[in-house]
Amino acid sequence: MSPTQPQSVPELQQAVLAGDFGPLPSELAVTSAFWLHHTTRLAGSQVTYRNHYLLLRSGDAFGACSFEAGEIVPDFCADASGHTLDTLISHESAPVRIAALDAYLGRVRPHRDAAAAETVILPTGTPETRAQARDAAVAGLLDITPGAKVALIGVVNPLVAAIREQGGVPLPCDFNLRTTNWGDPVTDDMAEVLAKADAVVATGMTLSNGSFDRILEHCRKHGIPLVVYAQTGSAVARAFLGAGVTALSAEPFPFSQFSADATALYRYRAERA
Numbered sequence: 354m355s356p357t358q359p360q361s362v363p364e365l366q367q368a369v370l371a372g373d374f375g376p377l378p379s380e381l382a383v384t385s386a387f388w389l390h391h392t393t394r395l396a397g398s399q400v401t402y403r404n405h406y407l408l409l410r411s412g413d414a415f416g417a418c419s420f421e422a423g424e425i426v427p428d429f430c431a432d433a434s435g436h437t438l439d440t441l442i443s444h445e446s447a448p449v450r451i452a453a454l455d456a457y458l459g460r461v462r463p464h465r466d467a468a469a470a471e472t473v474i475l476p477t478g479t480p481e482t483r484a485q486a487r488d489a490a491v492a493g494l495l496d497i498t499p500g501a502k503v504a505l506i507g508v509v510n511p512l513v514a515a516i517r518e519q520g521g522v523p524l525p526c527d528f529n530l531r532t533t534n535w536g537d538p539v540t541d542d543m544a545e546v547l548a549k550a551d552a553v554v555a556t557g558m559t560l561s562n563g564s565f566d567r568i569l570e571h572c573r574k575h576g577i578p579l580v581v582y583a584q585t586g587s588a589v590a591r592a593f594l595g596a597g598v599t600a601l602s603a604e605p606f607p608f609s610q611f612s613a614d615a616t617a618l619y620r621y622r623a624e625r626a
Contacts, residue, residue: 358596360573361566362451365592369454370439375461378438383456385410386433388425393610395481399534400510406584407448408606409456411438414463415606416456419558419585420448421528448561451586458588464603469594470619475609483609488512490618491582494600497521497552504546506568507556509582510534516554524549528562547571557583557590565590569597584608587619595623 356373359365369378387408394401407425409416425448433441441453464470473490475483492515497503499520505512508527513535516523524546525539532539540546543564547553553572559565560583572579578599581590587603594601604618 359592360596361569362454362560362589363566365589366442366450366454369457370442374458378442378453378457381411381438381457381460383409383411383434383436383438383441383453386430388427388430391610393480395484398510400530403529407452409433409441409452411456412460414456414459414588416452416454416459417585417587417606417608418448418452418455418561420561424448447563451560451589455586455588458592459605462588462591464588464591464605464619465617467591467619467621469621470603471621473618473620475616475618477613477615479613480610483613485511487604487609487618488515490620491515491580491602494580494582494602494620494622495519495521495554496578501551502549504543504550504553504555506543506546506553506564507558507582508533508539509556512554512582513537521552543567550577552578552580554580554582557581557585557587560586560589569593572599573597591621594621599623 356368359368389406391404405420407418438453438457441449444450475486488511497519501521502524503516503521504524506526508525508530513523513533526543526546527539528541530539555568580600581598582602583590584604587605590601601621
C-alpha cells in the first residue's frame with residue numbers, strides 16, 4: 354500500500370522513520386560522508402556562486418544538502434560514516450536531516466528507475482556548456498502566462514531571463530545576491546515576493562533553510578504553481594509532487610558542476626487533477 358502523501362517536511366520525516374516508504378532507516382547505514390566548499394564563476398559572469406554541500410552516501414544513492422557557511426564544520430564527516438540513517442534523519446541540524454532523508458529516498462526510490470521521470474542528459478563539455486543545458490532543462494518546466502508575476506526564490510540569472518522570455522515578470526529573492534546580471538534589485542524578503550506571485554520557482558536550498566514548508570503551504574492555499582529545481586534534497590522535493598509541487602528538476606549527485614562528463618537530471622510534472 355502506498356504511504357499517505359506528506360504535507361510538510363516533518364511529516365515526511367516521521368513517515369520515513371516509521372517505514373512507510375520502505376525499509377526502516379535503522380537498517381540502512383551511511384558508508385561515506387563528504388563536506389564540500391565550492392565556488393563557480395562562469396565566463397562572462399560578474400557573479401561568483403559560493404556553495405557548501407553535505408553529501409551522505411548510502412548504498413547506491415547520495416543524499417545532498419547545500420548549507421550556509423558555518424552551519425556544518427568539516428569535522429562532522431569524521432564520525433558520520435557508519436551511522437544508520439535513522440540517527441541522521443533525526444539529527445538536530447536541518448542540513449543533516451535533509452541530506453539523510455535525500456539519501457534514504459534516493460536509495461529506496463532511485464530517480465533513474467522512476468517511471469514518472471523524464472531523463473535529461475547534460476552533455477560532456479565545459480562548465481558553461483553544462484550549465485546552459487541544466488538551466489534550459491529547468492526553464493523547460495516553466496509554463497508562464499504572459500504578464501504573470503513569478504517569484505524566483507534562489508536567483509539563477511538564466512531563469513530570470515527564461516521567465517522574461519516567456520512573458521513573465523520575475524520577482525527575484527535571494528539571501529546572498531543583491532542584484533541580477535541586469536541590475537534588477539533582489540530582495541531577501543520571501544514574504545514580499547510570495548504575496549505578489551502568480552507562480553513560484555524555488556531552489557531546493559529552501560529545504561535546508563526552513564522556508565520550503567512555508568512556500569509549499571502558500572502555493573497550496575492560493576492554488577498557484579510551484580516549480581522546484583533541486584540539487585539539494587531532490588528526492589525529498591519529489592515526495593511533494595501533487596501536494597504543492599507542480600514540477601521538479603531533480604539533479605542527484607554528481608552535479609553538473611562536479612563533472613565534465615555526461616550526467617543526468619530528471620524532470621517530473623505532477624499529474625493534473
